[in-house]
Amino acid sequence: MPEILEHGLRCADVRLTVRVYPGARRDEVGGRYGTTEPPVLVVRVAAPASGGRANQRLVTVLAAALGVPRRAVTVVTGATSRTKVVEVSGAESAGRDRLLARRSPSRRPRDSMRGSG
Numbered sequence: 379m380p381e382i383l384e385h386g387l388r389c390a391d392v393r394l395t396v397r398v399y400p401g402a403r404r405d406e407v408g409g410r411y412g413t414t415e416p417p418v419l420v421v422r423v424a425a426p427a428s429g430g431r432a433n434q435r436l437v438t439v440l441a442a443a444l445g446v447p448r449r450a451v452t453v454v455t456g457a458t459s460r461t462k463v464v465e466v467s468g469a470e471s472a473g474r475d476r477l478l479a480r481r482s483p484s485r486r487p488r489d490s491m492r493g494s495g
Contacts (some may be wrong), residue, residue: 391466391467393462394465395416395466396418396421396436396461396463397411397418397419397420397421397461398421398433398436398461398462400423401423401426402422402424405422405423405435405439407419407420407422407440408420408422421439423435423436423489430457434458434474436453436464437451437453444466446467450468451465451467478484
């Protein structure tokens with residue numbers, strides 16, 4: 379049984395601040411938004427930001443990236459905002475740190491999208 383800490387968090391619980399980009403081409407997790415502390419994890423989801431679909435997809439994508447079941451991921455604050463606080467039960471902080479260390483997926487420069495010739 380995990381030790382209960384202040385504010386009802388257990389040792390195995392991790393709270394993450396995430397910046398969600400709905401309507402992306404594909405789901406991606408990784409990278410850091412801004413330079414604030416604590417760090418903000420970037421999550422891109424293909425679902426649109428309507429009807430709670432982006433939040434549902436966020437839970438699924440984040441759970442897969444951290445290797446926990448979907449029921450272990452809860453949006454705590456920011457349900458209608460792009461910046462959210464998410465609680466993950468049973469996740470290790472090492473998984474969070476690994477995702478933050480990834481480079482944010484960058485967009486291709488426009489010149490590279492043009493055909494040659």
